[in-house]
Amino acid sequence: MVMTKKIGSPLLKKDAVKLRAGDRLLISGELLAVRDASLRKIFSAKSGPARIFRGKTVFFAGPAPAPPGKASGSIGPTTTARMTEYLPGLIRAGARALIGKGDLSPQAKRLLVEASVPYLVAVGGAAALLARTVVSSRIAAFPELGPEAVRRIRVRDFPAFTALDSRGGSLFARRAGR
Amino acid sequence: MLGLLPAVIVTDVKELARDSEMREVRVERITEAVAELCGRANLEADPRLLELVRKRRREAKDRTARAVLGMILKNAAAAREERLPLCQDTGMVVVWLDLGREVRLTGGELEEAVNEGVRRSWRENYFRPSVVRDPLARGNTGDNTPAVIHTRIVPGSGLRVRVGPKGFGSENAAAAAMLPPGAGASGVAKFVVERVEAVGANACPPLVIGVGVGGTLEKAALLAREALLLPLDYRNPSARLRKLEKNILDRVNRLGIGPQGLGGAPTALAVRALSYPTHIAGLPAAVNLSCHVYRHREKRL
Structure with missing residues (x-):
């Protein structure tokens, strides 16, 4: 049964595992935004800034940039497949759920399912619409990376879909020949 | 001397003379054009694209697909109302200049004028700087320059500026292949469909698919990219290429990748193919995908 679920973020583990592939979600709370350059920095460090991921909803x-008077500029997911090499680290660091876009390799999916970390997909290229859901956005680390800095983003009713759930249910599996 | 020539030739000579009148264009006008076109491409959705999305949404059976297509339509309105870019990835800018050979550029250097246009548009519109100075050392340039610039010298005294900012979710899905000469249209279609099957979900479908056939490796890649500047109601003058476009579109839409890769249909909205003569020993083919934010703008100066 497909339904729209309102969820809070960070998610409790017991709620994360209740998500089902195909759910339409409206997320309210905090997301931790990272991408290529910030993940490279975090996971190349010897000591553990990776602990910032504990329990978090990680948004790739x-x-x-935010124009004057706006909480955020356009914002949307980037391609999750590019972050594959960091997935084991994110899981070890205790990330609770991931938001990105696009398909994942079978190995990456297995990794997430085994760790009960659901993968949510937000609509790429709907970034003006998603910006409207941002209540606040501030840099948490690496301001020198500009658009790639780590950000804490508070959202209200941020729309996404459960693409891969903790039981292995997957929207991608509906593709021809899979 | 001219007076002795038959009238018809004189007319031709006069026309030639008119064509060959030197025209001076200040490069500042190119800066202004690039800035304006970058702004519009990133802020205003292509109306024909929206029309296609609306139509496909009405036909969509899948609930998730319908919801995604609905958000694409709502996003176009949100971008307009908020004056925010359609996508946070406002792209690396690719500029094509068709420069009439009778145009004399004054007031600065051509490429610097183009880059100044990009810089201005990014500053004025709060677009995201997405270009790194060195592909290996990285390091953001901070103003999205430089653009990738393709300049062609053409007859006459016209000047056409075409701009296509390209996000890398879709650019990363591009590919080229050197197919054997006998591979034919079916070999090209197979290559394109397999590429979309492998990585299309990451390129923000529903897609517009650009295909380049022939030339050399780099010519095929340029054609595939240039095909993504064509208006969506463009009808290919070649029946053979129209058939190839339709074949690819039908097959891609049977893959079931769907909007944002979440299943259902459509995976692609259109396929555009361009071709060029090639060598007896080969059949270069390239594919470049555009996400549903189909960004292309042009202007004549």
């Missing part, structure tokens, strides 16, 4: 994103 690099927003456009």
Whole structure:
């Protein structure tokens, strides 16, 4: 049964595992935005800034600058497949759920399912619409990376879909020949 | 001397003379054009694209697909109302200049004028700087320059500026292949469909698919990219290429990748193919995907 679920973020583990592939979600709360350059920095460090991921909803994103008077510039998911090498680290660091866009390799999916970390997909290229759901956005680390800085983003009714759930249910599996 | 020539030739000579009148264009006008076109491409959705999305949404059976297509339509309105770019990835800018050979550029250097246009548009519109200075050392340039610039010298005294900012979710899905000469249209279609099957879900479908056939490796890649500047109601003058476009579109839409890769249909909205003569020993083919934010704008100066 497909339904729209309102969920809070960060998610409790017991709620994360209740998500089902195909759910339409409206997320309210905090997302932690990271992407290529910030993940490279975090996971190449010897000591553990990776602990910032504990319990968090990790959003693979690099927003456009906020024009004066707006909480955020356009913001949307970037391609999750590019973050594959960091997935084991994110899981070890205790990330609770991931938001990105696009399909994942079978190995990456297995990794997420085994860890009961659901993968949510937000609509790429709907970034003006998603910006409207941002209540606040501030840099948490690496301001020198500009659009790739780590950001804490508070959202209200941020729309997404459960693409891969903790039981292995997957929207991608509906593709021809799979 | 001219007076002795038959009238018809004189007319031709006069026309030639008119064509060959030197025209001076200040490069500042190119800067202004690039800035304006970058702004519009990133802020205003292509109306024909929206029309296609609306139509496909009405036909969509899948609930998720319908919801995604609905958000694409709502996003176009949100971008307009908020004056925010349609996508946070406002792209690396590719500029094509068709420069009439009778145009004399004054007031600065051509490429710097183009880059100044990009810089201005990014500053004025709060677009995201997405270009790194060095592909290996990385390091954001901060103003989205430089653009990738393709300049062609053409007859006459016209000047056409075409701009296509390209996000890398879709650019990363591009590919080229050197097919054997006998591979034919079916070989090209197979290559394109397999590429979309492998990585299309990451390129923000529903897609517009650009295909380049022939030339050399780099010519095929340029054609595939240039095909993504064509208006969506463009009808290919070649029946053979129209058939190829339709074949690819039908097959891609049977893959079931769907909007944002979440299943259902459509995976692609259109396929556009361009071709060029090639060598007896080969059949270069390239594919470049555009996400549903189909960004292309042009202007004549």
